[in-house]
Amino acid sequence: MPRPNNHDPIEYRAFTLDDIPAAHALSASVKWRHRADDWRFAARIGSGFAAVDSEGALVGTALAFQFGTDAATLGMFIVAPEHQRRGIGRALLDRLRAKFDSRMLLVHASNEGRPLCEARGFAYIDTVHQHQGAAFQPPLVSLPPGERLRPIGAKDTPRLAALASRASGLDRTELMPPLLDIASGIALDRDGELIGFALFRRFGDGHVIGPVIAPESPGQSRAKALISYWLALNAGMFVRVDTPLRYGLSSWLEGLGLPLVDTIDQMAANGKPSSDATLVQFALTSQAVW
CATH class of the missing domain: 3.40.630.30 (Gcn5-related N-acetyltransferase (GNAT))
Structure with missing residues (x-):
């Protein structure tokens, strides 16, 4: 596969049900176990953003799940391996924060993602064991x-x-x-x-x-x-x-x-x-x- 041009523009738009097949393929590329049905459930109860390249291919996802009027959890953060280190994850997180920042926000962060979350005002609560x-x-x-x-x-x-x-x-x-x-x-x-x-x-x-x-x-x-x-x-x-x-x-x-x-x-x-x-x-x- 040819390497992406890191100067190609990335567009951010609402995640839709039409994105599910590409999102499923994207999650498989980072070795997540999610089925297409798992993505359908997430899209049914949540909303968020898709990152697409200049050809319209899905290269990133992030969803939010609202609970009542004052809280939301953030998840389904994925960036295609060949597009990582381009600030796409940061841009997706910033968009979710801007949309839902009036609420208490909760996120699960990997070791790699924790510094970004801390820089955006998130504080550690606990560690989850899978x-x-x-x-x-x-x-x-x-x-x-x-x-x-x-x-x-x-x-x-x-x-x-x-x-x-x-x-x-x-x-x-x-x-x-x-x-x-x-x-x-x-x-x-x-x-x-x-x-x-x-x-x-x-x-x-x-x-x-x-x-x-x-x-x-x-x-x-x-x-x-x-x-x-x-x-x-x-x-x-x-x-x-x-x-x-x-x-x-x-x-x-x-x-x-x-x-x-x-x-x-x-x-x-x-x-x-x-x-x-x-x-x-x-x-x-x-x-x-x-």
Whole structure:
């Protein structure tokens, strides 16, 4: 492939559904596992910018996902390998900041991307551990008396959104219905009250468990029970879990056969999420939407 002319102009415009095939190819070029369907879901719930070269070819992407009226997460940042170090990533981030800067902004930044985010006013919150694998044997995890796991029902959606909002500090009212369209769920029930849940959905060439929402408990037994449920049902399948370092699940996940494969920093600008201290989001929905 001929090297690009670094003096060719780059145009920035709104990302559209027509960009999905090229975006899928772009993500494959940087070894992301995303399917075209994963891009369709991201485009359904988010909006953002595309960078195109002088011939109209897609060379960069960045999307934002709005939560309520005061917060947004930023993600799906990709620059084609042959066009990197041209300031395209910086230009995409600046455009998202300009469009959504009245909100609290959250982003996951790689080691390479963290200096740029810090220069744009983002501050470190935590580190996320990405675990994935296919050879696991989850243990049976006991729940406290009066608690059980049950399937999620159609009438549970408002309660799921409320729990996810409290645990993440982000308004999940609009996210939950489209997420449940593509995910299966298991609920944690205490004497008839839904107090936690975990979703399981296709992603890339495997599946992802998340979000996982539960009250804290000794040894994080509730979160472990929710995760173990999905692992036991899908032994031998490729599964991914993204968990914040501060919740202490990494060693347990590694012991199950889900090795740590990557880390990424959570960063925030214009404030940071204020979550409910009685609930924890033990696993992310995704690195794009947290």
